[in-house]
Amino acid sequence: MRRSRFLSVIALISMVVALAACGSNKSKGETASSPSATQSATTTTETGLKGELVYWSMWNENETQATVIKEAISAFEAENKDVKIKVQWNGRDNGKLIKPALDAGQQVDIFDSDNNSLSGFESYALKLDDYMTKAYASTNGKALKDALAPVFYNAMQVAATDGTSVYGMPYQPYMYLIPYNKALFAKAGITAAPQTWAEFMEACEKLKVAGITPLTVDDAYMGVSRMYHFSRYLGQEGVAKLVKDKTGAEWDNPTVLKAAKDIEELASKGYISKQVATNKFPAGQIEFANGSAAMYFGNGTWLPNEVATVVPADFQWGEFAFPAVDGGVQGREAAIYGTQCLVINNKSNAPDAAVAFAASLVTGKFDSELSKQTKGIAMGTDSTWAPELADAKAVFAEVTTQLTKGGGWDEDADKNAVVGANYIKLVTGKITAEEFVNNCKNNVK
The missing domain is CATH 3.40.190.10 (Periplasmic binding protein-like II)
Structure with missing residues (x-):
């Protein structure tokens, strides 16, 4: 049995090498098998998450949020060796820059929006309803929707045109x-x-x-x-x-x-x-x-x-x-109240990787870190709130109407x-x- 598995692995490696050799025979002018400048490089495969993602952020690179996001990216790339994330720090002009870029076909896999303005981006956004039913590494075995504070998850539904779907991953609420x-x-x-x-x-x-x-x-x-x-x-x-x-x-x-x-x-x-x-x-x-x-x-x-x-x-x-x-x-x-949110481009060729990264930022370790470092509100139900806002947590528990x-x-x-x-x-x-x-x-x- 062990020898059989060994031979299978050898056969698989040989096939991969052969395919790589075929790809190397293409001339520099041939682009049919390579991603275009307006597309993500790869998609999720059976062997794990893969993709070259471009994230346009509403934060400035010197802001505390950016510091935590950089740490989250490094950790995510370390855990997912075939995922690379490139960030463009646009600051508060992000909202003005996104639509022209997307309309021009520029690669932007993930971008920030305020949930109150999310309806303006719905035509570009990946519908996340199915993803919300899945568990991720940072959700402690829970479905993603159950790992997010209900008041903000509901806010994302309210922001949607149909009032029920979710088109953004909430984080940094207020x-x-x-x-x-x-x-x-x-x-x-x-x-x-x-x-x-x-x-x-x-x-x-x-x-x-x-x-x-x-x-x-x-x-x-x-x-x-x-x-x-x-x-x-x-x-x-x-x-x-x-x-x-x-x-x-x-x-x-x-x-x-x-x-x-x-x-x-x-x-x-x-x-x-x-x-x-x-x-x-x-x-x-x-x-x-x-x-x-x-x-x-x-x-x-x-x-x-x-x-x-x-x-x-x-x-x-x-x-x-x-x-x-x-x-x-x-x-x-x-x-x-409201929340910022991470939107996944519905034209991204690596949506699974994009969603998984977003989930790692809005729940678990880095959600708690965002709360601590920015003295803000934590999004995840299992996350730790900044001590300065301990009383605010009780206020949120009462809220039913936005x-x-x-x-x-x-x-x-x-x-x-x-x-x-x-x-x-x-x-x-x-x-x-x-x-x-x-x-x-x-x-x-």
């Missing part, structure tokens, strides 16, 4: 919430993060009494609290209806005034930093990071990474969902700009709630 300083909360005698607006106001009062500024924000993120607070009262559809109203009648809804009154009260009671009126990004973030304010009034889960160089090493990070309101249409289960980035206000860009300008005045105490409503109502277009 959510808008309220970051806070646990040490300052403890100093003020606050033992738990607020869940309702009433509890939020109580926390602000305790902080003020303790001599601590409760809230700060800057111009870059001023809209987050507006998106959340009004959608809590009206629901995202109600906000969209408000901003698209051409008569002004929707602004007469007493609930709209109630939402504005809440914000006016924050300003009138001195809960908002006096610096907010002049804060230009990243001034508000720095004010929060250095302990001058206890909460940032709406920011993304990327904040720990953005202030990593200025925040003290012993800073005690906390996060909570934007508070629920009495009689509201939506509560803490509704959140503004709000758009604009929370409904982005349904009309012109009206949104008017509302946004007046909201800044409301937050900084320059106008009353009634003036806010009237100013917005009287600028209907």
